[in-house]
Amino acid sequence: NAGVTQTPKFQVLKTGQSMTLQCAQDMNHNSMYWYRQDPGMGLRLIYYSASEGTTDKGEVPNGYNVSRLNKREFSLRLESAAPSQTSVYFCASNLDRDYGYTFGSGTRLTVV
Amino acid sequence: GESVGLHLPTLSVQEGDNSIINCAYSNSASDYFIWYKQESGKGPQFIIDIRSNMDKRQGQRVTVLLNKTVKHLSLQIAATQPGDSAVYFCAENIRGGADGLTFGKGTHLIIQP
Secondary structure (H helix, E strand, C coil): CCCEEEECCEEEECCCCCEEEEEEECCCCCEEEEEEECCCCCEEEEEEECCCCCCEECCCCCCCEEEECCCCEEEEEECCCCHHHCEEEEEEEECCCCCCCEECCCEEEEEC | CCCEEECCCEEEEECCCCEEEEEEECCCCEEEEEEEEECCCCCCEEEEEEECCCCEEECCCEEEEEECCCCEEEEEECCCCHHHCEEEEEEEEECCCCCCCEECCCEEEEEEC
16 A cells, blocks of 8 residues: 655756656545645645545645646646745645545655 | 744653643634654654544544644653654644645654663
């Protein structure tokens, strides 16, 4: 049972480049989330998907897009990367809003 | 601003002592709280949760206390071990708000031998 799997683990982009961060969970969870974590700070919600076919903005959605491809997969896309998007990105999932969230191990993204 | 915060950025304790990590929240509509442990280079790991209809919940070596009157949450770790060294975050779900947790900034727990 792998839990939440994120790819890639590390990425360096040049300003203006695009990329997609992948996330998959094998726990049959309904909800999935993308967070970013900056140094010395807690996690901030970028986007979430309460169920397959729905997505909603979180606290810091600007510069990102998401796709809930199916129940298992939730991807995060940066269309034109900026240095301010240098961060560690975490994907999470849970069965319902009032149940513990399971996090992936993160993607470390640097934009130069 | 943030709804959830922590009183101390760093907490240093002796191995074997009990640790208490505190968290204050400001949104009275918060109805579900979770404590996470994050080790260097890893994702947050679930420790324990508590719902707003409870005051206390116990796990293995950990206890979470919730005081809704003063909007305060604490995590107690008994007999602290070297493996407990990590950053601890409290997080909340706000009833009627967007799905997803709101996190505090974290407390770095350092274990002294």
